[in-house]
Amino acid sequence: xxxxxxxxxxxxxxxxxxxxxxxxxxxxxxxxxxxxxxxxxxxxxxxxxxxxxxxxxxxxxxxxxxxxxxxxxxxxxxxxxxxxxxxxxxxxxxxxxxxxxxxxxxxxxxxxxxxxxxxxxxxxxxxxxxxxxxxxxxxxxxxxxxxxxxxxxxxxxxxxxxxxxxxxxxxxxxxxxxxxxxxxxxxxxxxxxxxxxxxxxxxxxxxxxxxxxxxxxxxxxxxxxxxxxxxxxxxxxxxxxxxxxxxxxxxxxxxxxxxxxxxxxx
Amino acid sequence: xxxxxxxxxxxxxxxxxxxxxxxxxxxxxxxxxxxxxxxxxxxxxxxxxxxxxxxxxxxxxxxxxxxxxxxxxxxxxxxxxxxxxxxxxxxxxxxxxxxxxxxxxxxxxxxxxxxxxxxxxxxxxxxxxxxxxxxxxxxxxxxxxxxxxxxxxxxxxxxxxxxxxxxxxxxxxxxxxxxxxxxxxxxxxxxxxxxxxxxxxxxxxxxxxxxxxxxxxxxxxxxxxxxxxxxxxxxxxxxxxxxxxxxxxxxxxxxxxxxxxxxxxx
Numbered sequence: 001x002x003x004x005x006x007x008x009x010x011x012x013x014x015x016x017x018x019x020x021x022x023x024x025x026x027x028x029x030x031x032x033x034x035x036x037x038x039x040x041x042x043x044x045x046x047x048x049x050x051x052x053x054x055x056x057x058x059x060x061x062x063x064x065x066x067x068x069x070x071x072x073x074x075x076x077x078x079x080x081x082x083x084x085x086x087x088x089x090x091x092x093x094x095x096x097x098x099x100x101x102x103x104x105x106x107x108x109x110x111x112x113x114x115x116x117x118x119x120x121x122x123x124x125x126x127x128x129x130x131x132x133x134x135x136x137x138x139x140x141x142x143x144x145x146x147x148x149x150x151x152x153x154x155x156x157x158x159x160x161x162x163x164x165x166x167x168x169x170x171x172x173x174x175x176x177x178x179x180x181x182x183x184x185x186x187x188x189x190x191x192x193x194x195x196x197x198x199x200x201x202x203x204x205x206x207x208x209x210x211x212x213x214x215x216x217x218x219x220x221x222x223x224x225x226x227x228x229x230x231x232x233x234x235x236x237x238x239x240x241x242x243x244x245x246x247x248x249x250x251x252x253x254x255x256x257x258x259x260x261x262x263x264x265x266x
Numbered sequence: 267x268x269x270x271x272x273x274x275x276x277x278x279x280x281x282x283x284x285x286x287x288x289x290x291x292x293x294x295x296x297x298x299x300x301x302x303x304x305x306x307x308x309x310x311x312x313x314x315x316x317x318x319x320x321x322x323x324x325x326x327x328x329x330x331x332x333x334x335x336x337x338x339x340x341x342x343x344x345x346x347x348x349x350x351x352x353x354x355x356x357x358x359x360x361x362x363x364x365x366x367x368x369x370x371x372x373x374x375x376x377x378x379x380x381x382x383x384x385x386x387x388x389x390x391x392x393x394x395x396x397x398x399x400x401x402x403x404x405x406x407x408x409x410x411x412x413x414x415x416x417x418x419x420x421x422x423x424x425x426x427x428x429x430x431x432x433x434x435x436x437x438x439x440x441x442x443x444x445x446x447x448x449x450x451x452x453x454x455x456x457x458x459x460x461x462x463x464x465x466x467x468x469x470x471x472x473x474x475x476x477x478x479x480x481x482x483x484x485x486x487x488x489x490x491x492x493x494x495x496x497x498x499x500x501x502x503x504x505x506x507x508x509x510x511x512x513x514x515x516x517x518x519x520x521x522x523x524x525x526x527x528x529x530x531x532x
Binding site for chain 2: 037038039040044045046048049145146148149150152153155158159160163164167239240241243244266
């Protein structure tokens with residue numbers, strides 16, 4: 001079992017931020033990454049549809065005998081985690097709990113902002129997760145549907161992105177949050193803009209790193225960590241043709257992507 | 267055969283601008299509209315994937331015995347029209363030819379701009395269609411991926427939309443086009459912003475009206491026009507849950523949508 005790969009999936013390229021942190025923390029682990037690029041985005045779709053897509057993605061990865069499932073997509077983590085846990089005997093890790101945990105550990109005022117897709121924010125998953133850890137926390141959440149297209153367009157530091165961030169976040173700024181959860185795997189690429197709009201005193205929480213810690217802890221707990229010293233690999237699968245994923249994905253990973261294979265889920 | 271409905275499909279709500287014009291011109295025709303909302307958008311996906319989705323949408327409508335297929339989506343019209351025509355014996359109408367025809371008929375300088383999704387612009391379908399009608403025309407085309415999310419966000423007259431339009435279109439303005447084809451069914455909702463950025467002398471071409479003329483002409487030509495005087499209906503089908511389609515769609519149609527039914531294509 002320890003020799004098996006960790007399965008990671010997302011609607012597209014965003015989950016590569018999570019994969020990158022897992023690779024950094026656990027360089028000896030093999031990884032399988034699936035991006036459902038033929039049906040991206042998940043954030044504007046209904047919980048029922050996202051749940052169906054997540055189950056199909058998980059089925060694909062478990063057929064390849066992974067030892068763990070990492071849902072590297074906030075929207076899917078928000079609405080499909082319980083179904084995945086019920087369906088599979090494997091450990092299933094989402095990005096919501098780790099992000100919530102980190103936010104609660106760094107906030108001083110207890111006033112926490114959460115931004116994400118329409119699906120993630122509507123689900124209320126972050127608010128529930130944060131309140132479970134810190135019942136007195138004051139959580140303000142806002143959907144920011146234009147951030148994903150802006151990142152995909154590559155306008156990471158464009159005047160349009162600054163203006164959009166001000167339109168979405170001015171309210172959060174006035175409410176005096178001291179911590180902001182980036183509840184979408186695309187958003188870490190907007191950190192400089194978000195920090196400028198919110199001011200240097202607000203701490204930005206990116207679930208990726210904390211999720212990697214959770215993966216390591218869970219693998220250790222169930223004795224599935226791979227003995228170190230071996231050569232690790234990452235294999236990439238997508239549901240649309242690979243070109244766009246390779247291009248945008250290399251920006252997320254900060255290096256060129258290895259071979260990407262197109263597969264069918266539906 | 268004349269009593270059968272006209273089948274119209276799009277990736278989402280955008281094609282309702284075409285449906286509206288068909289209803290206005292041919293109030294006696296029954297219409298079936300399919301929006302593939304579980305897989306929207308098509309504009310960022312590969313030609314192969316869009317072709318597969320278009321074939322599935324057409325199969326759904328032809329099983330309901332429509333007398334004609336209207337591809338009310340620029341991306342699908344750009345890459346899938348020939349396949350649909352080969353597969354089905356029905357008349358198949360896309361939105362590219364009608365838009366190109368109108369542009370050629372109104373331009374004085376012969377310098378025509380085209381804006382659309384990444385998929386539509388990359389296909390070069392408008393350039394080919396315009397050049398076929400007017401070989402000397404000078405066609406400049408630009409992909410504007412952020413316009414669809416901006417319309418979906420409802421920011422039709424927002425400062426962010428103005429700034430985005432200037433970023434995309436400044437180049438077109440300097441090139442001195444006198445006609446701009448709105449090569450995406452979402453874009454007509456941005457007409458006021460686009461007109462302000464380009465100036466009043468540039469004519470904006472919306473394929474919807476011309477497509478409706480083509481539908482009427484084709485039905486007349488093959489003796490499939492429904493005898494007038496009867497009550498017409500429009501039935502709506504979507505692949506994700508109907509709520510969002512009903513909400514955003516009513517803005518496109520300018521009136522509430524009748525019952526919307528969820529169906530599976532894949």
